[in-house]
Amino acid sequence: MSNVPEELRYTESHEWVSTENDGTVRVGITDHAQEALGDLVFVELPAIGDQIDQGDSCAVVESVKAASDIYSPLAGEVVAINEDLEGDPGIINNDPYGDGWLFALELSDSSDLDDLLDAETYAQQLD
Amino acid sequence: MPQRTPLYDAHIEAGARMVDFGGWEMPINYGSQIEEHHHVRRDVGMFDVSHMTIVDLRGRDTPAFLSRLLANDIGKLATPGKALYSCMLNEEGGVIDDLITYRMDEHWYRMVVNAATRENDLAWLNRQAEGFDLELAERAELAMVAVQGPGAREAVIRILASDDAERASSLKPFSAAECGALFVARTGYTGEDGFEVALPPDEAQAFWEQLVANGVAPCGLGARDTLRLEAGMNLYGQDMDTTVTPLESGLAWTVAMGDEREFIGREALERQREDGVPRKLVGLVLEGRGVLRHGQKVLTDAGDGEVTSGSFSPTLERAIALARVPADTGETVSVDIRGKALPARVVRPPFARNGEICDGIL
Numbered sequence: 001m002s003n004v005p006e007e008l009r010y011t012e013s014h015e016w017v018s019t020e021n022d023g024t025v026r027v028g029i030t031d032h033a034q035e036a037l038g039d040l041v042f043v044e045l046p047a048i049g050d051q052i053d054q055g056d057s058c059a060v061v062e063s064v065k066a067a068s069d070i071y072s073p074l075a076g077e078v079v080a081i082n083e084d085l086e087g088d089p090g091i092i093n094n095d096p097y098g099d100g101w102l103f104a105l106e107l108s109d110s111s112d113l114d115d116l117l118d119a120e121t122y123a124q125q126l127d
Numbered sequence: 128m129p130q131r132t133p134l135y136d137a138h139i140e141a142g143a144r145m146v147d148f149g150g151w152e153m154p155i156n157y158g159s160q161i162e163e164h165h166h167v168r169r170d171v172g173m174f175d176v177s178h179m180t181i182v183d184l185r186g187r188d189t190p191a192f193l194s195r196l197l198a199n200d201i202g203k204l205a206t207p208g209k210a211l212y213s214c215m216l217n218e219e220g221g222v223i224d225d226l227i228t229y230r231m232d233e234h235w236y237r238m239v240v241n242a243a244t245r246e247n248d249l250a251w252l253n254r255q256a257e258g259f260d261l262e263l264a265e266r267a268e269l270a271m272v273a274v275q276g277p278g279a280r281e282a283v284i285r286i287l288a289s290d291d292a293e294r295a296s297s298l299k300p301f302s303a304a305e306c307g308a309l310f311v312a313r314t315g316y317t318g319e320d321g322f323e324v325a326l327p328p329d330e331a332q333a334f335w336e337q338l339v340a341n342g343v344a345p346c347g348l349g350a351r352d353t354l355r356l357e358a359g360m361n362l363y364g365q366d367m368d369t370t371v372t373p374l375e376s377g378l379a380w381t382v383a384m385g386d387e388r389e390f391i392g393r394e395a396l397e398r399q400r401e402d403g404v405p406r407k408l409v410g411l412v413l414e415g416r417g418v419l420r421h422g423q424k425v426l427t428d429a430g431d432g433e434v435t436s437g438s439f440s441p442t443l444e445r446a447i448a449l450a451r452v453p454a455d456t457g458e459t460v461s462v463d464i465r466g467k468a469l470p471a472r473v474v475r476p477p478f479a480r481n482g483e484i485c486d487g488i489l
Contacts, residue, residue: 038144038349039161041439042418042446060465062418064160064353064439067465086416093159 002032002126005097009113010122011073016097017116020104024079025113028101029061029070029092032126037063040089045081045103052078052105054112059102061092074112076105132177133270133328137335141345148348149243151178156347163350164441167317168482171276172346173338178242181269181325182252185235186261193228193236195390196255198373200383204230210301210314213381214373215251216392220399221369222376224248225361227314229303234261237310239271239323241363255391269310270331272324274343275354277482279321283311286337295322309334316351318358318480353438356447359410359476365421366408366435366449372399375451377408377476404454408435410476411448412488417464419448419471424463429453434462442479443489449476 004010009017014033018026034040042062052058052072059070081103085091092100107113117125129152138145143154154175156163166172184192193201199213209230215223224247226240240248252263274283284292291306298304300320303312310325326334339345352362359377361367367376374382374396382396411434413419419437432452440447448471452460461468478488 035144038156039159041161042416044417062439064441065155065349067418067420090161 002030002035003097004030004032004119004123004126006119008097008119009073009116010119011071011116012125013071015070015073017073017113018097019113023110024104024106025074025076026101026104027070027073028096030122031096033068034093034096034100037061037068038065039063040092043085043089043092043102045085046078048078048081050078052076054115061089070102072105073116074105074107075109076107078103079106080104130178132175133331134175134177134272134335137332138175138345143345143347146348148178151242153178154345154347155349157345160347160349160353161441163344163346164353166344167276167319167346167350167354168442168479169276170344171274171278171282171321171342172344172350173275173335174273174346174348174351175270175335176273176323177270177331179271180240180242180245180248181266181271182238182240182249183231183235183264183266184238184261185264186259187234188259189234189236189261192256192259192261194388196252197228198382198390198392198396200386200388201228201236203383204228206230207232208298208302208304210303210312214378215248216373216390216395217369218391218395219369220372220392220395222363222367222371222373223251223369225363225367225378229312231305243364266325268328269325270328272326272331272335272338273315273317273321274324274338275315275317275319275321277320279319279343280313282338282341282343283322283324285341286334316358316360317354318360318477319354319482353441356436356438356449357440357442357477357479359449359478361408361449362436371406371451372396372404374399374404375406375408377449406432406451407454407456408449408451409456410474410478410488411437411450411460411462411471412443412474412478413446413448413462414470414472417446417469419446419462419464425450425452425471426461426463426468427452427456429455429457432456432460440478443484447478
């Protein structure tokens with residue numbers, strides 16, 4: 001059974017979103033997603049300063065098995081990317097909700113967060 | 128409803144992630160595919176390959192039949208126990224399947240063919256066997272376990288009875304022997320030493336568990352695929368099929384045309400050789416970051432080609448591939464990865480074998 005932390009928001013395409021203290025949000029892929037993909041070997045992230053729309057394909061994670069597009073859960077500007085992933089994409093497998101985050105956004109409209117799934121709804125989708 | 132091997136319960140118990148593999152429910156990994164890959168390159172791992180199809184051919188005409196059926200020359204198997212890798216071609220020289228044939232005794236040969244091509248292969252065998260004095264018997268009941276890696280032979284020999292252990296330990300590469308109820312072949316699909324063992328279904332689980340107890344790591348078909356790719360071995364249905372000949376598939380060495388032997392597809396291959404073989408299968412190593420995948424377009428000065436098998440190589444820690452490209456392709460190409468043309472170097476497979484990266488690859 002994969003781990004679905006209570007405090008995060010989710011998308012149907014298996015991304016998670018956390019709200020940070022400074023008001024930005026971090027985006028990553030869920031435990032379910034990393035497990036389905038298997039060992040990750042390559043990550044392509046957006047550039048800092050990119051403006052992205054909700055639903056944009058803005059990153060790629062590749063496992064030994066397959067490539068998978070990451071769709072931005074929300075609209076905003078990319079304010080940080082997880083550079084540690086370039087050297088060691090396996091961090092995502094080991095800690096998908098922590099050190100395995102992908103990028104951070106400054107949201108265009110924070111009310112967009114309400115469009116996302118809560119933990120319970122996302123967990124039901126996995127059943 | 129997918130089929131299950133006699134080791135299904137053992138896989139579930141070991142926490143395997145199961146996938147549908149040509150109609151069989153098989154383990155893709157038991158956790159980390161990369162760790163499983165390294166186990167085989169560095170130590171020892173094992174694979175359930177019971178889904179593969181074993182066919183026994185017995186009868187006076189078996190050698191003559193195989194001499195016509197196979198592009199490689201069955202006459203090379205001078206003594207019992209010897210094994211031969213070959214393609215089975217159609218009249219146009221297209222590859223119906225690749226397979227290993229073992230000579231069991233004078234009139235008994237054993238073939239191991241791919242699971243995904245089983246029905247087609249059996250139909251072809253039966254059709255071609257008409258008029259030959261021989262019996263074809265599929266041994267669908269047999270389980271098969273591939274134990275591979277530098278420690279593989281020792282691990283298997285340790286659990287065999289003494290007579291059988293002696294027989295197994297004296298096996299040369301690419302040969303096989305019956306060890307009691309077990310058929311032990313010193314063959315594999317990983318580029319490492321080891322055994323492939325066919326055995327009765329009711330003995331499979333105990334055999335597997337004994338190997339686990341002796342430190343052999345269960346490995347999934349995911350690792351099997353990256354290991355065979357590093358070893359430069361083709362996968363049927365991906366690197367070759369009926370639309371290409373062995374000459375366009377890096378398998379000219381398996382086609383025996385030195386004499387007058389009339390095998391199916393020979394005329395087509397001779398014609399292709401005369402006209403010039405238009406394409407070749409090469410190895411690619413991606414220069415930068417990214418992953419090569421089946422189906423990506425390869426751009427060369429001589430025209431376009433295609434990645435037939437691509438993956439991240441755990442041993443090289445970069446992307447490698449087999450690709451079919453125009454015969455005149457030079458030493459560098461570009462690969463279209465999601466709209467970007469990324470540079471790759473053309474190399475001669477294998478990429479890695481016997482625990483090491485091969486010369487000239489990096």
